[in-house]
Structure formats: structure tokens, C-alpha cells
Amino acid sequence: MIQDSSKFLSAFQMNVGFGKTNNITEVMPTNFTLGIPGYTCGDAFLVSPTRSSPDGRRWVQTxxxxxxxxxxxxxxxxxxxxCCVSLSAFYNSTIVPCPKCSCGCQGLPGAKCLKSGEKSPHLLELPRVRENEEVPPLVTCSQHMCPIRVHWHVKxxxxxxxxxxxxxxxxxxxxxxxxWSLVVQHPNLRSVTQLFSFNYHPLNAYGNINDTGxxxxxxxxxxxxxxxGQSGNAQSEMLLHKDPGIFxxxxGWTFPRRISFNGDECVMPPPDEYPTLPNSATTSRPSSVFFSFLILVFVF
Structure with missing residues (x-):
């Protein structure tokens, strides 16, 4: 609703019995459902009667x-x-891809994909589905087989x-x-300084903890x-302040903890595969040993 409140509305009315008569017994409704995939509802329970003001002048109690x-x-x-997440950083040449089979595996039943060079089907050629039912994704053949990939690059x-x-x-x-919407959890989001091509709004879900946006x-x-296709991506850059004491x-501190796209949580790479800083200790030690060896040769 933060994006555009004019496009989101939720309301319904339920009539139980006949409101004009007093000699009825109200029956608590059962088997509630929203009719939306993914949602389940518990049993109804009685609470204190609520009041409403239909005309803004008088109150009516239910x-x-x-x-x-x-x-x-x-x-x-x-x-x-x-969806899945891939990672990279300027201090490491390794690009960590989405985990293998994040959203499916090639060759398994139900996994459909198009290889490079294959022509995508026309909309009329797609299998028919029921009304309000989503068309099964047809993705590019890849290691992850996800419809959406989010790449986080420490630039x-x-x-x-x-x-x-x-x-x-x-x-x-x-x-x-x-x-579309993207929700990211990262401890430094409390210090977002500038965003260039996306809109942003912090989500303070836990009081003063501002790590989600x-x-x-x-x-x-x-x-x-x-x-x-060529236009099938959106990208933006973000400038964050280095908070003293935590940055x-x-x-792997600079990488997100969790990412969700359109409400669906994306598969993250395992932490032990995150791009790491170059290990200066291992690169400097051989040179010092070699230098000591040269001194010994020169002395003797």
C-alpha cells in the first residue's frame, strides 16, 4: 500500500440472520478462507462487540x-x-551464483525452460489455465531455474x-x-544516504530496529x-553511511541477510560461499621467507 494506495483495497460484508429481529440465535461462522493461495485461517472466536458509525454522526453497536x-x-x-540471490564484490573476482536448483532442476517433471537461441512461445500457444490461476513460469535454462534473480554487488x-x-x-x-516490490534485510539500511533509481521506505517491524526496507x-x-529479454531487468545503486563500530x-557483513521479491522469500547462497576479502597474511609471508633466504645466501 506504500507504493500506490489507490490500487489496494480490501473490504467485505457478511450478513448473519436478520438484523431487524431479536429472536434469532447468531451462529459463529466456520471454515473461513480468503480464497488466495498461501493463506489459511483459524477458527473464529467471540470478542467484545464493536461499534461503527455508518453516517459519522451516530454509533451503532454490533x-x-x-x-x-x-x-x-x-x-x-x-x-x-x-526467486534467488547472487552476490559479488569489488574486492573479490568471484561471482557467487544462485544456489543450484534453487527453484527447480532441469530434467525433472514440471521443469520447463528455454535454451539459448530457442524462440519463446506466443501467448496463444501457452497451456490454458483456470480463471485467476497463474500461468506456470517458462524460464531461461539455468543452474537455478528461477523466474527472478536478484544480484547484490558491493560496488x-x-x-x-x-x-x-x-x-x-x-x-x-x-x-x-x-x-513489483523488493524487501531487504541488512543492518546498515538504517543509514541509507541516497538511492538513485528505486523508491525506498524503511520497515520498522521491531520497534527501533531499522534493518529492513x-x-x-x-x-x-x-x-x-x-x-x-533485453528489457527484463531493473537496477539501482544505493549509497550507505559506514556506521562506526559495526561496519x-x-x-560477509556487507551482504543482505534476507531478500524477498513480491512477498516471496528468495533463496540465498550459503554464508561460507560469500565473496571474502583477500588474505594479506598468506600473500606476505612467502615474500618475507624468500627475503630471509636471500640474506642467508649473501652472508655465507
């Missing part, structure tokens, strides 16, 4: 009020993940700041992602992530 809690589960919404280091480049790539040939595209510029390039 006969009974029930409370129902619904929760979202990514595993119920989709049998496999929908540059300054005296008091450091720069990150975020690239979102759509590998799905049959879907454009409109009004939401990114989304700029309207009519990159808020539409087009299907796989470090060691132990």
Missing part, C-alpha cells in the same frame, strides 16, 4: 463480534521458491560511505511483473519488470 486470524505461508502458496568503498548495486532480472518468458520501481520508468567488509 450484536456480536468474532475475531479470525489468517496467516500466509510461502510453502502453501507455491511448491517451490520463485565501491569511500572514506565514510559505501556503494551497492542491486539488479533484478526477470527470467520468466510468460510474465511481466508490474508494481522495501524497494520498488519509479512509476513509468522501471515499475514494470518486463518478460525475459566491516569481513565475514
Amino acid at each position: 450484536l456480536e463480534t468474532w475475531n479470525v486470524t489468517c496467516m500466509y505461508s510461502q510453502f502453501r502458496a507455491s511448491p517451490s521458491p520463485k 565501491q568503498s569511500y572514506k565514510e560511505y559505501w556503494r551497492v548495486k542491486i539488479t533484478i532480472t526477470n527470467h520468466n518468458f510468460v510474465k511481466n511483473y508490474s508494481s 522495501m524497494f520498488w520501481g519509479i512509476k513509468s520508468y522501471n515499475d514494470m519488470l518486463l518478460a525475459s 566491516t567488509f569481513r565475514e
